[in-house]
Amino acid sequence: xxxxxxxxxxxxxxxxxxxxxxxxxxxxxxxxxxxxxxxxxxxxxxxxxxxxxxxxxxxxxxxxxxxxxxxxxxxxxxxxxxxxxxxxxxxxxxxxxxxxxxxxxxxxxxxxxxxxxxxxxxxxxxxxxxxxxxxxxxxxxxxxxxxxxxxxxxxxxxxxxxxxxxxxxxxxxxxxxxxxxxxxxxxxxxxxxxxxxxxxxxxxxxxxxxxxxxxxxxxxxxxxxxxxxxxxxxxxxxxxxxxxxxxxxxxxxxxxxxxxxxxxxxxxxxxxxxxxxxxxx
Amino acid sequence: xxxxxxxxxxxxxxxxxxxxxxxxxxxxxxxxxxxxxxxxxxxxxxxxxxxxxxxxxxxxxxxxxxxxxxxxxxxxxxxxxxxxxxxxxxxxxxxxxxxxxxxxxxxxxxxxxxxxxxxxxxxxxxxxxxxxxxxxxxxxxxxxxxxxxxxxxxxxxxxxxxxxxxxxxxxxxxxxxxxxxxxxxxxxxxxxxxxxxxxxxxxxxxxxxxxxxxxxxxxxxxxxxxxxxxxxxxxxxxxxxxxxxxxxxxxxxxxxxxxxxxxxxxxxxxxxxxxxxxxxxxxxxxxxxxxxxxxxxxxxxxxxxxxxxxxxxxxxxxxxxxxxxxxxxxxxxxxxxxxxxxxxxxxxxxxxxxxxxxxxxxxxxxxxxxxxxxxxxxxxxxxxxxxxxxxxxxxxxxxxxxxxxxxxxxxxxxxxxxxxxxxxxxxxxxxxxxxxxxxxxxxxxxxxxxxxxxxxxx
Numbered sequence: 180x181x182x183x184x185x186x187x188x189x190x191x192x193x194x195x196x197x198x199x200x201x202x203x204x205x206x207x208x209x210x211x212x213x214x215x216x217x218x219x220x221x222x223x224x225x226x227x228x229x230x231x232x233x234x235x236x237x238x239x240x241x242x243x244x245x246x247x248x249x250x251x252x253x254x255x256x257x258x259x260x261x262x263x264x265x266x267x268x269x270x271x272x273x274x275x276x277x278x279x280x281x282x283x284x285x286x287x288x289x290x291x292x293x294x295x296x297x298x299x300x301x302x303x304x305x306x307x308x309x310x311x312x313x314x315x316x317x318x319x320x321x322x323x324x325x326x327x328x329x330x331x332x333x334x335x336x337x338x339x340x341x342x343x344x345x346x347x348x349x350x351x352x353x354x355x356x357x358x359x360x361x362x363x364x365x366x367x368x369x370x371x372x373x374x375x376x377x378x379x380x381x382x383x384x385x386x387x388x389x390x391x392x393x394x395x396x397x398x399x400x401x402x403x404x405x406x407x408x409x410x411x412x413x414x415x416x417x418x419x420x421x422x423x424x425x426x427x428x429x430x431x432x433x434x435x436x437x438x439x440x441x442x443x444x445x446x447x448x449x450x451x452x453x454x455x456x457x458x459x460x
Numbered sequence: 461x462x463x464x465x466x467x468x469x470x471x472x473x474x475x476x477x478x479x480x481x482x483x484x485x486x487x488x489x490x491x492x493x494x495x496x497x498x499x500x501x502x503x504x505x506x507x508x509x510x511x512x513x514x515x516x517x518x519x520x521x522x523x524x525x526x527x528x529x530x531x532x533x534x535x536x537x538x539x540x541x542x543x544x545x546x547x548x549x550x551x552x553x554x555x556x557x558x559x560x561x562x563x564x565x566x567x568x569x570x571x572x573x574x575x576x577x578x579x580x581x582x583x584x585x586x587x588x589x590x591x592x593x594x595x596x597x598x599x600x601x602x603x604x605x606x607x608x609x610x611x612x613x614x615x616x617x618x619x620x621x622x623x624x625x626x627x628x629x630x631x632x633x634x635x636x637x638x639x640x641x642x643x644x645x646x647x648x649x650x651x652x653x654x655x656x657x658x659x660x661x662x663x664x665x666x667x668x669x670x671x672x673x674x675x676x677x678x679x680x681x682x683x684x685x686x687x688x689x690x691x692x693x694x695x696x697x698x699x700x701x702x703x704x705x706x707x708x709x710x711x712x713x714x715x716x717x718x719x720x721x722x723x724x725x726x727x728x729x730x731x732x733x734x735x736x737x738x739x740x741x742x743x744x745x746x747x748x749x750x751x752x753x754x755x756x757x758x759x760x761x762x763x764x765x766x767x768x769x770x771x772x773x774x775x776x777x778x779x780x781x782x783x784x785x786x787x788x789x790x791x792x793x794x795x796x797x798x799x800x801x802x803x804x805x806x807x808x809x810x811x812x813x814x815x816x817x818x819x820x821x822x823x824x825x826x827x828x829x830x831x832x833x834x835x836x837x838x839x840x841x842x843x844x845x846x847x848x849x850x851x852x853x854x855x856x857x858x859x860x861x862x863x864x865x866x867x868x869x870x871x872x873x874x875x876x877x878x879x880x881x882x883x884x885x886x887x888x889x890x891x892x893x894x895x896x897x898x899x900x901x902x903x904x905x906x907x908x909x910x911x912x913x914x915x916x917x918x
Contacts, residue, residue, distance in 0.1 A: 201514065201516075220527070355491075359496060400641075455631050
């Protein structure tokens with residue numbers, strides 16, 4: 180068992196500075212209790228990867244990370260034979276043809292490592308949407324039965340089910356088959372109240388008044404129709420910026436000067452300045 | 461690894477409730493598979509059923525796999541698992557409180573956090589107090605409108621702003637206004653949810669469920685979208701464009717490979733002693749059509765045209781060149797309004813003001829096609845895909861089919877997207893079939909259909 184109840188999830192994640200709302204706490208708890216992978220989807224910078232790290236940290240489990248990218252294949256994700264070592268063995272000993280496919284020559288990649296791990300493990304499959312569609316097929320077997328078939332060695336079943344978190348930025352729709360096997364958690368921008376708490380947890384030196392002002396200002400920015408809304412990570416950066424500038428009062432001039440920390444498109448900055456009545460730069 | 465032991469059977473009434481809820485979700489268009497229904501049942505056995513919020517999230521995690529489906533899910537959840545039942549609502553306010561007193565309390569709540577339980581409790585109490593209306597002799601029913609009219613939260617805004625701010629104006633006021641409008645929206649929604657609950661108690665859940673859920677955003681009809689939905693649609697443009705672009709570039713990579721890359725093949729053959737065992741091919745030349753968009757900007761279809769324009773410009777990297785023309789009864793080029801980095805809302809606003817597209821103000825496709833061929837003879841060439849957006853309703857004017865045929869013949873491809881449902885084509889002044897015989901016409905009523913079309917285009 181990973182967690183005993185959603186409330187426990189909330190408490191233990193809060194202890195490692197990750198503030199979970201009801202949705203996060205319940206899905207994190209269910210993923211552990213039902214032994215199902217958790218698919219966290221949402222815009223960039225809302226704490227999807229951070230969630231997996233926080234779960235690992237809160238439970239003291241080992242974190243194994245598989246970063247997905249275009250062209251990721253079995254040899255990088257699952258396992259590979261160390262063919263150089265195999266060649267050497269064959270050259271050294273003529274009768275070795277049979278035992279070159281053994282444990283000794285196997286190179287573990289993240290997925291196999293997570294399956295064979297004896298200790299509690301959190302497997303983070305990051306940016307699943309960046310990988311090719313074939314990789315999803317590979318994940319299906321692993322995520323539904325927690326086993327891997329290696330033709331030369333047979334089927335390897337998980338000694339201990341890893342806690343699996345998949346993340347996705349939704350740049351493409353993941354397949355129905357994969358979604359069906361996962362619990363789904365949509366992470367979105369937080370309410371101003373929760374974002375204020377996140378700011379205070381992440382930037383303890385920040386005065387509470389400014390945190391509140393920042394959270395509400397960012398919520399106002401997100402309400403505008405922008406190309407790219409500011410993420411939580413960017414709000415935290417903004418708080419760090421204000422601290423570094425040594426300012427304790429958030430006024431319009433200061434917002435105008437530091438808007439580049441949260442808005443990265445020129446048209447977005449122009450629009451925000453116009454709508455919020457900020458001084459022109 | 462042993463499979464977990466089968467969970468104990470939940471009590472029958474819970475099973476019925478669960479099955480009914482899953483059915484209602486399917487009826488509302490959520491694709492809930494039997495396996496997911498089972499997952500949800502497993503989840504019910506491990507969570508604390510007395511905690512309603514946990515129950516809601518447990519259902520959401522197992523059954524709702526697309527964010528667009530979440531609002532519909534929440535509405536149905538509130539119906540099937542109501543927060544309270546009548547007679548046990550609790551007393552958020554004194555029975556005999558006067559209206560000014562109630563409005564005072566409402567203003568207090570609206571300035572606070574809408575997640576506060578007192579907020580919803582107050583909304584429920586207010587529905588109980590003001591929401592009941594005599595629908596017919598001897599029959600009472602519940603409505604949101606009288607509640608909102610009695611309390612009229614909008615008229616409290618000035619008072620709340622005065623209480624929240626030291627001085628008016630500038631950014632603080634914008635931020636405060638945003639907070640207030642968010643909480644007022646939450647209050648309106650809380651009232652509506654409680655009205656639905658009360659109606660469901662009297663008329664049965666199934667009956668209310670059918671009418672309560674709006675379709676998910678990618679199924680919303682362009683021509684019937686509300687103002688809120690339009691704003692949400694516009695927000696969808698960039699994510700949608702990104703998704704489409706990813707899918708298109710995957711397809712391009714997959715497509716046929718290019719010619720032999722002699723240099724790289726020889727280079728690769730060095731490791732095999734000069735024998736070219738592996739051949740290297742050049743990447744294929746991407747097929748990037750030029751796009752000319754001709755869009756009807758008259759009021760009846762403008763929502764659809766605007767959305768499609770935004771999407772084509774968000775996708776501009778997928779085309780060598782995009783040119784856009786707008787028309788009502790005469791036509792003008794509007795490409796300059798959508799220059800890279802330009803603000804999209806601004807562009808739409810300027811479209812109606814600056815572009816010369818109106819003569820008499822009644823759509824006239826025939827005149828538009830003739831004028832287009834005359835003013836922009838070089839716009840459509842053999843590398844162009846011509847895209848016409850409009851409902852083909854020409855107010856009984858001459859259709860100029862010959863001109864359109866010539867334009868379509870000059871272009872590499874021509875398509876017509878019609879936002880009207882296919883059943884309404886050819887009714888009244890619609891020339892859908894006549895135009896459709898010259899340029900293939902596609903029905904394009906919602907984002908899902910539009911996305912499917914764009915994929916075939918690029």
